[in-house]
Amino acid sequence: MTEQHIKLPAGSIEKTTTTLNLGPTHPATHGVMQNILELDGERIVSADQTIGYIHRAFEKIAERRPLAQITTLTDRLNYCSSPLNNMGWHMTCEKLLGVQTPKRVDYLRVIVMELARIADHLICNSIMGVDAGAYTGFLYVMQFRELIYEIYEEICGARLTTNMGRIGGFERDFSPLAFEKLEKFLAEYPKALKEFEDMFQRNRIFMDRTMGVGGISAERALNYGFTGPNLRAAGVDYDVRVQNPYSSYQDFDFTIPVGTTGDCYDRWLVREQEMWQSLSIIRQAYQKVQSFKGAEASVYHADTPAYYLPAKEDVYTKMEALIYHFKIIMGETEIPAGEVYHSIEAGNGELGFYLISDGGRAPYRLHFRRPCFIYYQAYEELIKGSMLSDAIMTMSSLNLIAGEMDA
Amino acid sequence: MALTNEYIIQRLKEKFGEDLFTFQESYGLLELVAPKEMNLKVLNFLYDDAQLQFRFLTDLTGVHYPNRTGEELAVVYHLHNLQSNCRIRFKVHTSVDQPEVFTATGLFSGANWMERETYDFFGIQFVGHPNLKRILNVDEMDYFPLRKEFPLEDQTRIDKDDEMFGRG
Numbered sequence: 001m002t003e004q005h006i007k008l009p010a011g012s013i014e015k016t017t018t019t020l021n022l023g024p025t026h027p028a029t030h031g032v033m034q035n036i037l038e039l040d041g042e043r044i045v046s047a048d049q050t051i052g053y054i055h056r057a058f059e060k061i062a063e064r065r066p067l068a069q070i071t072t073l074t075d076r077l078n079y080c081s082s083p084l085n086n087m088g089w090h091m092t093c094e095k096l097l098g099v100q101t102p103k104r105v106d107y108l109r110v111i112v113m114e115l116a117r118i119a120d121h122l123i124c125n126s127i128m129g130v131d132a133g134a135y136t137g138f139l140y141v142m143q144f145r146e147l148i149y150e151i152y153e154e155i156c157g158a159r160l161t162t163n164m165g166r167i168g169g170f171e172r173d174f175s176p177l178a179f180e181k182l183e184k185f186l187a188e189y190p191k192a193l194k195e196f197e198d199m200f201q202r203n204r205i206f207m208d209r210t211m212g213v214g215g216i217s218a219e220r221a222l223n224y225g226f227t228g229p230n231l232r233a234a235g236v237d238y239d240v241r242v243q244n245p246y247s248s249y250q251d252f253d254f255t256i257p258v259g260t261t262g263d264c265y266d267r268w269l270v271r272e273q274e275m276w277q278s279l280s281i282i283r284q285a286y287q288k289v290q291s292f293k294g295a296e297a298s299v300y301h302a303d304t305p306a307y308y309l310p311a312k313e314d315v316y317t318k319m320e321a322l323i324y325h326f327k328i329i330m331g332e333t334e335i336p337a338g339e340v341y342h343s344i345e346a347g348n349g350e351l352g353f354y355l356i357s358d359g360g361r362a363p364y365r366l367h368f369r370r371p372c373f374i375y376y377q378a379y380e381e382l383i384k385g386s387m388l389s390d391a392i393m394t395m396s397s398l399n400l401i402a403g404e405m406d407a
Numbered sequence: 408m409a410l411t412n413e414y415i416i417q418r419l420k421e422k423f424g425e426d427l428f429t430f431q432e433s434y435g436l437l438e439l440v441a442p443k444e445m446n447l448k449v450l451n452f453l454y455d456d457a458q459l460q461f462r463f464l465t466d467l468t469g470v471h472y473p474n475r476t477g478e479e480l481a482v483v484y485h486l487h488n489l490q491s492n493c494r495i496r497f498k499v500h501t502s503v504d505q506p507e508v509f510t511a512t513g514l515f516s517g518a519n520w521m522e523r524e525t526y527d528f529f530g531i532q533f534v535g536h537p538n539l540k541r542i543l544n545v546d547e548m549d550y551f552p553l554r555k556e557f558p559l560e561d562q563t564r565i566d567k568d569d570e571m572f573g574r575g
Contacts (some may be wrong), residue, residue, distance in 0.1 A: 032459050052543035055417070060552060064559045095434060182536040222489070223515030225464055236489075243492050341485055341496065343465075352466055363511075368487075369466040406543060 001231065017045055020388075024053050028392045030127060031402030035379075035391075042387050047380040051373075055406040062366040066331030067093045067167060067307070068120075068367070071255025075161035077370060078404040081120035081347040082162045083112045086342035091246055092353040093167045096340045102299045104292055105169040106248035110285040111163065111182065112155065113247070113344075114278040118189075119148045121229070121271040122348030124399040128268055129200060131396045132209045137199050141330065144192050147185045154178035168308040182286065190279060197272055206236040209267060214382045214394030215263035224378040227371050228349025229270045230398060234262030249286070251282050264397035271399075306333055331361055346398055348372050372404040410459070410493040412437040419461060422452055435455070443499040447509040450497070453486060454503065454514055461486040464511065467521035469529035471503075471554045478532055501505055501531065503554075510536040518555070528553035539544035 023034040032053040038045040058073045065073075074085035086111050094101060101109075122145055128136035149159040154166040155178050156171065165171065200206045216226070221234040231238055237256045241249040257273035259266030292299075301308055305324050314321035327333050337359040343352035354370030375398060382398075383391040417429055427445065431438045441449050453461040466485040469520060473479055478500030487494050501508055510533040511518040522533045523542040530551035533539055541548060550557065 033450075044477065052545075055543040057552065060557075060559055163518065220516070222463055223516045226538050238489055243489075264515075337431060339438070341436060341466075341494075350465065352485070354466060354468060354483070356470060367466070367468040373524070375516055377517065 016040070021392070024050070028395070029400075029402060029407075030396060033376075033400065033405070035390070035401055037391070039388065042389075044383050044386055044388065044391055046212075047378055047383060047391070049376065051376065051402075054402050058407050059366055059368065062363055065362050066333065067335060067363070068328065070363070071165075072161070072163050073370075076403050077351070077368060077407060078372070078401045079160060079346055080123050080401060081116035082160065083116040083164045084120070084346045085351060086162060086164045086345065087247070088342070088346065088351050089111050089353060090165050090167050091161055091182065091275050091344065092340060092342040092355055093307070094302075095342050096287060096338055096355060096357060097167070097336065099168050099248075099302050099304050099307070101169060101302045102296075103248060103298060104289060104299045105301060107251075107285045108174060109165070109247045110249065110252070110299065111282050111289070112152075114282045114285070115148050115151060115182075115185075115277050117347055118275050119145050120399070124264045124347075124396070125194070125200075125268055125271050128264070128396050129206070129392070131392050134203075134204050134206065134267070137196050141192060141196050144185070145191050146187050147181065147188070151178060151185065154181055166301065168304040169299075171309075173298060173300040175311055179286075182282075186279070186283060193272075193275060193279075200268070201218070201272070205224045209389075209393055210264035210268060210397070212261070213264045213386065213390045214397060215261045215266075216378065216382060217262065219279050220378070220381070221262060224381075225374040226349070227375075228345065228347070228380070229267055230275055230276060230349065232256065233259035233266035233270045233287070237262050239348050240343055244343070246327075246342070246344060254281050264393050267397045268274070269320070287302060334359060334361060335363070343369065346371065348401065348404065349375070366407055370404045370407055372399075372401055373407070376400055376405055408490060410491040415493075416461065418456065419449075419452075422456075423449070438496040438498065440498045440500070443482075443501045443508050446497075446499045447511070449494070450484070450486075450511055450514055452496070453495075454536075459488065460490060461488050461493075463487040463489050464515040464517055464521075465494070467511070467518055467525060469525040469531050471529060473503075473555045475500070477502050480506050480529055482508050482525065482531060503530075504548065506531045507534050508532070509534050510539075512536055514543055527551070530554070 018039045020037045020039055022037055023029045024032050034050040036048040062070050062073060071086050071089055074089045075082040077085050086284050087341040100229035113142050126141050129137040152162050155174055156162050216234055217234050218234040221231050235258050237258050239256045254277045257270050259270050309328055310324050315325045335357045337357050339356050341354045342351060343350045349371030354367040355363050356365040382394050419428060427441055429440045453459050454482055465487045468483050470481040480501050480503055482499050484497040499508060510522055522536055525531050526539050527541045527544050528551055
């Protein structure tokens, strides 16, 4: 047989490296993203990342929506911690509109945000376990994420894409059942977290898989624009909650855990410690919420009639409330002109909202600073020269969320 | 010493002269606008100056203003001095016919993808960028979707009135 049936690209016979497509739908990427790896044996020579598989043009869509309807878009950024994105967005709007939120709202928000942070870190750390071959820890702590989701459900009715809160506060006050569930979580979770920690922290296999893997120096991390746990693992104590306190974070007592080498193990440790800090913040916030007396004890939103929906019974009986209701629902409220950048410490780092308003009813331009998008570009540098299995570990330790990356 | 906006303005005026920048302050954040040819020089100065030390690129993005003839596109940098905890916003404008701005990838590795994203959506050419190609959209796309001439709604629809949605 002389005819050649398989046509190979020129040079592919002489080539000594292997090209491997990792993704877009590989089980170990935990999201839709592609990596074209060039392998020499099992060592990675180069990596080429392709992203954008779930790009949904949120920034374009936001240019046609009133502020309140953009909250649902932020849900779908980092969907492991939607309430954090929601609160960040509300605070951005409040900054632009000059709305002052009552202290009780701030504290309720802190409770929700820290719960979301725990849910986010919980996923990341337990998935790292899964990628190292330990499935049990993941299944075990998932029960406790369920408890967090039940609290969300009690607060806003949704579990994953929460659309929680409104500009100025919350849609309704937390029910007694929500606080009961919170107490249950606060009572049960520390024990489980401790167990989870014991399972991994000094586990020989886990340490061997993560120590010295995917490390980055503080200098390079800053140059790449790392924020959040990934930056703190490299030893920089930058935390937006401390540097630019929002939602009354200055009233709380907590520390910023930092690592030294910026490798997978440090990232895991930083997240683990942050969960303990979050628990302590939630306890403090819950205590502060309980300390409100009299009329203050039932405040759950600011007085901003132009942006906060009036009570339904008022809509039926008062003309003014009916007008506001209509204007908010139809998105006919003019937003004051201005430019504002607001950022919060989200699960993955600094989540920023750059909002430009020209005085219309929708933002003129809205840009999300997505931490995932910014630090994923360092991935090639992190994995170059390491083994394929380390690349998987590095990816899960970065906590890449495709929804946030592609926006 | 904490950095103040007044001090930054004074420092920049000393270096680049009185007229190069226009300054503005909104919500406590200093905003400076410079001619686009100067963007790298300004970024370099902000990065290297012993007092200013703006060494963290928080965000880079673009904005399209179709009505501003000659400077339709804006590139917006958010910079952060982490030590003094001071943020500034730096803008340069460029025309839509020749949307060329120098790349900041030499200073910030993180600018690489942010500039690719800005190119992808606004068509701003970052001169000197090592790998300027589309990042979130498909490679075959032949337009820049975040420019204002591409309205979101399907243009063949006649049952919707743009006036109702705040923009005519």
